Amino acid sequence: MKLILADKTVIEGKSFGADVSATGEVVFNTGMVGYVETLTDPSYQGQILVLTYPLVGNYGVPDPEFFESTGIHISGLVVSEYSETYSSASAKQSLASWLKKSGIPAISGVDTRALTKKLREKGVMLGGLAVKGNTIALEDPNKRNLVAEVSIKEKRVYGSGPTKIIAVDCGMKENIVRSLTRPGITVLRVPWDYDFTKEEYDGLFLSNGPGDPTMCGATIQNIKNAFKKDIPILGICLGTQLLALAAGASTYKLKYGHRSQNQPCTDVTVGTRCYITSQNHGFAINRKTLPKEWKVWFENANDGSIEGIKHTSKPWSAVQFHPEASPGPTDTAWVFDEFLASVALYKKNHA
Amino acid sequence: MPKKPKKVLILGSGGLRIGQAGEFDYSGSQAIKALKEEGIRTVLMNPNIATVQTDKGLADSVYFLPLTEYFAKEVIEKERPDAILLGFGGQTALNLGLALDASGVLKKYDVEVLGTPVSVIRDTEDRELFIKRLSEIGVVTAKSFAAENIKDAVASASKLKYPVMIRMGFALGGEGSGLVRSESELRTRLGEAFHRSPQVLIEEYLAGWKEVEYEVVRDAYDNCIVVCNMENFDPMGVHTGESMVVAPSQTLTNEEYHRLREVAIKTIRHLGVVGECNIQYALHPVTGEYRVIEVNARLSRSSALASKATGYPLAFIAAKLALGHSLLTLKNAVTQKTIACFEPALDYLVLKMPRWDLNKFDSAVTSIGTEMKSVGEVMAIGRSFEEVLQKAIRMLMIGADGFTANKGEAFHIEKYLAEIKDPTTRRVFAVAEALHRGVSVEEIHKLSGITTWFLDKMKNIIELEKRLKKETLTAELLRQVKQAGFSDKQIGTITDKTEVAVRALREKKNVTPAVKQIDTLAGEFPAKTNYLYVTYHGTEHDVIPGKKGIAVLGSGPYSIGSSVEFDWSSVQVLKTLQAEGRETVMINYNPETVSTDYDMSDRLYFEELSLERVLDIVQFEKIKGVVISTGGQVSNNLALPLHKNGVKILGTTPENIDRAEDRHTFSKLLDKLNIDQPGWAELTTRKAAGEAAMKLGYPVLVRPSYVLSGSAMAIASDEKSLMRFLERAVDVSSEHPIVISKFIENAREIEIDGVASKGKLEIYAITEHVENAGTHSGDATVVLPPQRTYLETIRRAKRIAKKVVKELKITGPFNIQFLAKENKLQVIETNVRASRSFPFVSKVTGYNFIELATKAMLGKDISGHYQTLELDYVAVKSPQFSYSRIKGADPLGYVEMASTGEVAAFGSSYPEALLKSMMSAGFRLPKKNILISLGGEENKVKLLPAIEKLKVLGFNFFATEHTAEFLKTHGIASELVHKIKSGKKENVGTLLDSGKLELIINLANRGLVREGNGGNNPSDGFIIRRKAVDLNIPLITNRQLAEAFAMALSEVGKKGLESKAWDAYKKDA
């Protein structure tokens, strides 16, 4: 199998997934664990994923209940070494068999450090995995409406409490659903373009998702409408960008994104506290365009980019990182607690 | 930020010993650098003279003093520091700090403890408190009971059901802990345990659970990060210091990894650690349940490892955090762009492997368990498990070429299943053997509890070996086996080719390795790091070749005979080269060293010191010259092979080094120069050996070139003992000849350490051993300047040195060992390299011998007038033993080295320096009760004057039968102690157990022969010595040392011991 990049680089390797070709945007993730969670994260839709950790497959693949969505979302997987054998009590199959069953190609034997450096220097680029003898035309997944591809098609209800939260699914990870579904709460998970403003609700959640946020015009419009009320809003990842766009800010594409489990984010409202966060995003909020009713909440301690915003007076906030973790550190799980507390407060005040 | 202290006292860790090795030189040095950078004055207390941290130019003031409460108080009184650091000198510093706090010294002198508060340290050290604190936040620990007496302990154990785990509070490296299977076993263990610690813990035994460790950093503002996690190869029950360890963990799922991470952070926050600590877990392989095993609220061996594994400078950051800095304001030193508040992402893995030296001890037990026995460790970096495993095995320098394809009996294990089930130091080779013989991974897993993932990878190696045997060596197969860590030599062994031929073939087929950077962020950000490793899983180098630097070869693992002194020497070379404006490339792989700090060299290769790898690096970097003479024997051995491959060796030519190493040529050389040497012969049969020994005259010293078991050297007093040794322990053949030398009795031993330039002696120092020849120079008590050696002898030693230096055209460091007896000087050996005592002679004389040697190697003129003999003070260096760890070994000085480290002290007089030096190695001065047991007439007669001196001092003597009788006839009263076998009261056993004794002087009958110890029928002498060690009672087993000690004690008398700083001795001079 070959990995072909837009800059004409061709890397030979060994296939260990499905025997098919695929194209996508080539991105890298530096997490050392969590390939199951990562591969099933809908935000990776359309992307060929390079894992920088060199040994992959060590603990196999568990039951689907531990996935972040119904299946694999990446277009292809690139690793240095695939571990043919695995061991873990939770494993139900090997990574290779899962990839094969899911029709996802994968390549091993790649100098992933060299590849990562290329992506870092030249920025993420299109690429493809080609089965021997095949030629492939590279397609840009960002031209597609990736969010529409991964969002649920029909709304779905979780829990049965008096407090109702609308969760706009732009590619929502399962662990977000798990984090929100608590006693007393009903989560109504709706498709990305669903007009939730007609619904009665006490809190609005905007999920993560793949690709360019500006592709989600319908969602942005709905959020703008939601601004008419004071109902608490929390956005995560793409949800943050959508919130910012609705507020009037603009977004831009990062050269090579943040995809890792070790991004330090400083709470700039406090100044002395920094959290290690799990991230997976290619776009960010343009700081200069942030309207003055909004303030920066979190900042990336490495490159200074915006990692969270907060409205100066309304209970609206969002984080660019993943407090639901999975994969990654759980340090910021309190973001959900804060959100749910503000929802409870709202509910109490509007009872 | 709180107010910065002006002056800080840092407690070091003392001599290297099992459980506490060179890692604390690394952490202490980092701490000093971190404080100095802020203009804070630093005072260091550490008697380990071979460390970098005690160098001039680091701490503002250094005290080579015993790490005891008394001396610490003296130092505090004198220096009046406003703060103290307890976390950088291992368990020694931590315990001393706790004692100073408890006795109110810190309060009295208003000394603030920086970093983790004392109360938090107590919470982590006192097992009962620890468990209570953790249960407050629902964090689970192993079920356990603390006991302060035998009765309670036994009761608790029966509640938990056997087997149980016993452990001691405030202990180090698992000391005194272990698996206990029955009540009778428990009772024996408790006896010893309560001698060492007031508290013993009885705990449920977590058999088969995975062992995992996290390194956690927290600042005073509650920012908390995990820098590294590690997974043990062996399941619970094998101490982390005894197990292979990988970082990051390999078989933990995201959920497990992050759940334990979350518990770690929660726990550390709750406890309130400020700085660095580690937390150890047991993780159930099936249910995923965890138990917290312990928290070490200080820098540790694991943190040194984590530091080297990730590139995150843990000790440096911990020191900054202790001063009140925030993780947010500190930089990631590797990228210089990002901040210290992050968690390194690795795109490689490391494997740590322990190095044991138990075969140096005849009767030592080779099983491993919850107590540490290893003396050092190595760390391999690579991009597959197979690669790091094979690299690490080679790095151990135990003669193994990797996991498989090893020559030599030692790696073929007969009872492999037994050694897999009940682990020994050879477990990894037992697994190899089993896999070779077709035992399934499942079976090995069942026996050992080792996670199958590791075993599967090991099996891959064996499978590849099979392919190598069958298939042709295509480029693809070559690359595949290189990626699995096979060395050229191994491939050669398997395919019946020479190492050179394999290398040539490989290069022809373009199968070459890539140089990669350790950058803490897996390539996410550009990094300017010089921290490098070499792998076959790569197609591109991360760096461009350097500017023709000079490579310095390090010392490899700490082991008996090669310790921190060689790291010190390597560091001095780096410093000198840098001062001379040269680019430096350091090659070493010992994670417990300062030389592997990436700010010590322009480029650091954390790599093998093998011909193959050094050539790879030399070729890539276009190295101009290699320094091989400062890393001890490991680097010295590469001189000739590198030279033959066209590499430029700096200093003395490899041919001349070899002339000194080769016994035959060296002996001829001495004859030619008219230098006397003990008679010797090389033999290839037992019969010839017997004849030669007869001719030389007994006793003789036997040195086999091939050892089957036990020690490599022995003294034979007669034909019978010679034959017994030859039959039991060695193979004698033309392939494995033995050397027999005349053993010179009652000779004194002196040494010359020196530096020469182009065959001219430039500087030298003469040291004198307290013990007679027969005690290995590494185990001897060494004095500088000499106290008892005649000026004429010194002159003659110098003349001999000059001749040897001239003949071998030495440029650089060298060491010559002499026997001195009745005006006769004989040469034992010459090492054309830096010796163990270079840091000692450098620091005592005030001239940095390595700096001079390095300059000489660069061709600089180093001639000058160096005053090394007339000093106004005396320094004594003492060995640091680890016998308490080496169960079953006889703690008797011998021709083979047994000590694991050394310490030294200065004094205005010899007696003063001697006592302080002995105390620095853990010796406690007796107040009242001394047991004297002298074997043989000679020992009795000769020691009498010394005993009389002790008598005058008012000591109360106990003595074994013959000794008591002898003392009585000389008018010295003593209480008679019977033999154990007599069953009478008071016998040796009951007396030892009574806890009355404060010193034991036990001189073996035939001090030369190590026989009748251990085994099924141990002698009383052995029992006394062994028990003294196990019960932690000070012990002297050498007559000369006993004499010196008695003399010193009576001279120092009531004057007491002074506590002066190092430079105070200079100023007074």
Ligand SMILES: Nc1ncnc2c1ncn2[C@@H]1O[C@H](COP(=O)(O)OP(=O)(O)O)[C@@H](O)[C@H]1O
């Ligand atoms: N309850 C237990 N059951 C089985 N093994 C244990 C238990 N507790 C500790 N161990 C083993 O003993 C070793 C030493 O114990 P630890 O508490 O870490 O002491 P140390 O202070 O010497 O590091 C551990 O590394 C582990 O392998």
Ligand SMILES: Nc1ncnc2c1ncn2[C@@H]1O[C@H](COP(=O)(O)OP(=O)(O)O)[C@@H](O)[C@H]1O
């Ligand atoms: N011929 C001898 N007579 C008496 N003692 C000796 C003799 N040779 C060696 N020794 C003793 O044995 C010790 C170790 O011998 P040495 O040759 O220096 O071995 P190593 O290479 O391990 O340093 C010496 O330090 C000395 O005490």
Ligand SMILES: [Mg+2]
């Ligand atoms: Mg431990």
Ligand SMILES: [Mg+2]
């Ligand atoms: Mg010697």
